[in-house]
Amino acid sequence: MSGRKSNGGRGRHVSGSRAPVAALAGVPVAVGQVVECDIIGLTHDGEGVGRYEGYTLFVRGALPDERVRAEVSSIGKSFGRARTVKVLKVSSDRREAPCPIYDSCGGCQLQHFDYAAQLRWKRQHVISSLERIGKLKVSADDGDGDESSRTTEHSLVVVHPVIGMDKPWRYRNKAQVPIGSGEAGLIGGFYEQGSNDVVDMDACLIQQEENEALVRAVKSVARELGIPAYNRATGRGLLRHVVVRHAQATGQRMVVLVTNGLDIPYVDEWIGLIREQVPGLVSVCQNVNTAATPVVMGDVTRVLWGEEVIYDEIGDIRFAISPRSFFQVNPVQTERLYRAAVDYARLTGEETVIDAYCGIGTITLFLARYARRVYGVEIIPEAIEDARRNALLNDIRNAEFEVGAAEVVMPRWQSKGITPDVIVVDPPRKGCDPALIATMLELKPARIVYVSCDPSTLARDLRLLEDGGYRTVEVQPVDMFPHTGHVECVAWLVRD
Numbered sequence: 001m002s003g004r005k006s007n008g009g010r011g012r013h014v015s016g017s018r019a020p021v022a023a024l025a026g027v028p029v030a031v032g033q034v035v036e037c038d039i040i041g042l043t044h045d046g047e048g049v050g051r052y053e054g055y056t057l058f059v060r061g062a063l064p065d066e067r068v069r070a071e072v073s074s075i076g077k078s079f080g081r082a083r084t085v086k087v088l089k090v091s092s093d094r095r096e097a098p099c100p101i102y103d104s105c106g107g108c109q110l111q112h113f114d115y116a117a118q119l120r121w122k123r124q125h126v127i128s129s130l131e132r133i134g135k136l137k138v139s140a141d142d143g144d145g146d147e148s149s150r151t152t153e154h155s156l157v158v159v160h161p162v163i164g165m166d167k168p169w170r171y172r173n174k175a176q177v178p179i180g181s182g183e184a185g186l187i188g189g190f191y192e193q194g195s196n197d198v199v200d201m202d203a204c205l206i207q208q209e210e211n212e213a214l215v216r217a218v219k220s221v222a223r224e225l226g227i228p229a230y231n232r233a234t235g236r237g238l239l240r241h242v243v244v245r246h247a248q249a250t251g252q253r254m255v256v257l258v259t260n261g262l263d264i265p266y267v268d269e270w271i272g273l274i275r276e277q278v279p280g281l282v283s284v285c286q287n288v289n290t291a292a293t294p295v296v297m298g299d300v301t302r303v304l305w306g307e308e309v310i311y312d313e314i315g316d317i318r319f320a321i322s323p324r325s326f327f328q329v330n331p332v333q334t335e336r337l338y339r340a341a342v343d344y345a346r347l348t349g350e351e352t353v354i355d356a357y358c359g360i361g362t363i364t365l366f367l368a369r370y371a372r373r374v375y376g377v378e379i380i381p382e383a384i385e386d387a388r389r390n391a392l393l394n395d396i397r398n399a400e401f402e403v404g405a406a407e408v409v410m411p412r413w414q415s416k417g418i419t420p421d422v423i424v425v426d427p428p429r430k431g432c433d434p435a436l437i438a439t440m441l442e443l444k445p446a447r448i449v450y451v452s453c454d455p456s457t458l459a460r461d462l463r464l465l466e467d468g469g470y471r472t473v474e475v476q477p478v479d480m481f482p483h484t485g486h487v488e489c490v491a492w493l494v495r496d
């Protein structure tokens with residue numbers, strides 16, 4: 001053991017007879033070295049933030065306020081990564097992770113963190129992103145839900161407590177399972193941490209049980225028929241992913257076989273055997289993906305048996321969902337998220353509303369009930385087909401949809417004289433395209449509602465909107481993904 005002593009946040013070296021030689025100049029640790037350090041925070045990926053000799057280490061499995069012994073796994077100039085070997089001082093928020101494969105699977109990051117503490121941490125993460133990246137002044141409200149505190153007239157952004165789940169398990173309605181080969185043949189489960197190796201898995205505590213049964217059936221039939229698993233190194237083999245969806249409100253299930261080529265041997269036997277084992281199955285589809293990229297789905301999709309969509313409901317609206325369309329994965333929290341978005345839109349029935357990044361028209365159709373006219377734009381053609389079908393299905397006649405990039409379609413609408421009172425955006429993690437923000441600023445809607453799955457890009461875009469004449473009034477975080485580091489937000493902006 002080295003002669004260095006524990007010194008507050010400076011940490012302590014504990015492995016070897018001498019301090020290892022740093023592999024990088026100026027970096028006080030080397031890969032494989034075991035050190036002790038205090039954990040002072042948590043990253044958005046759920047790693048503990050530790051300091052060792054002034055150097056930042058992101059420590060997997062460590063929680064704030066803990067002191068841990070950790071083995072360094074990688075180093076860089078400004079930070080390194082380590083994994084907890086032993087917790088020396090245990091946080092009162094530490095819990096036993098109930099999932100038996102939690103340590104090797106990368107799907108969840110926070111199962112060892114008390115759920116109420118997860119919600120507090122997620123809110124703090126939103127606040128610090130807004131302050132640090134968005135340069136916004138934040139007031140964390142006390143969460144009493146008092147309407148009188150909902151004024152648009154003071155300059156602090158109110159960040160409400162995160163809306164959490166009463167039962168934060170078994171919530172996911174969709175599973176995307178990578179397929180590989182093991183000793184016993186075809187396997188499917190998850191990628192091992194930091195690698196492309198597939199680890200077999202039959203149970204996941206955040207997945208709805210209906211999905212698990214379907215994946216098990218597909219895998220066992222594929223094994224029985226000798227279907228070859230895709231090999232990511234050679235690009236050979238057939239079955240790449242199994243994607244399953246369960247519509248919670250209707251019980252309908254869909255399976256999509258993602259294959260490395262169009263021909264599937266014994267396809268009728270395969271479908272017949274799966275159907276025998278899975279009663280609620282209404283759709284078996286194939287998606288062809290021959291690209292050597294990690295992207296799950298390719299461009300060609302066809303129905304092998306049954307329906308081309310399954311139907312689910314959020315609130316009192318029914319949605320048709322096709323294989324490649326985006327549909328929120330946590331049905332309980334989705335309704336809460338959409339209600340917050342509709343609430344912030346403050347509609348009286350007279351407004352024109354644009355819903356950019358509308359997917360299959362979920363938020364659009366929620367808004368349509370309270371607006372004069374709504375326009376939805378989305379880049380995936382099948383999603384817009386679903387959106388149009390969904391408007392008819394729910395007898396909603398004041399909604400129009402267009403396929404295309406929002407940043408291209410919105411200026412076209414602008415030139416046609418469409419002037420929205422409210423714009424709702426719900427972009428992917430990378431946030432809004434700068435051209436879209438510029439168009440929003442030119443269109444000058446009275447209110448903007450920004451639904452976001454990434455607090456960093458949300459904060460960046462809020463700064464652009466604030467600089468363009470908008471003021472962020474409130475942010476409502478919603479826990480769509482319990483036990484992971486993710487948090488969804490709905491932000492409400494008014495024109496100053």
Ligand SMILES: C[S@@+](CC[C@H](N)C(=O)[O-])C[C@H]1O[C@@H](n2cnc3c(N)ncnc32)[C@H](O)[C@@H]1O
Pocket residue numbers: 326327328356357358359360361362363377378379380383404405406407426427428433453
């Ligand atoms: C986070 S999802 C939101 C979908 C929908 N609002 C919902 O809640 O189901 C983002 C959507 O944006 C779409 N998208 C991505 N880039 C886009 C772009 N440049 N223009 C329009 N839509 C885009 C994606 O296909 C996806 O459906």
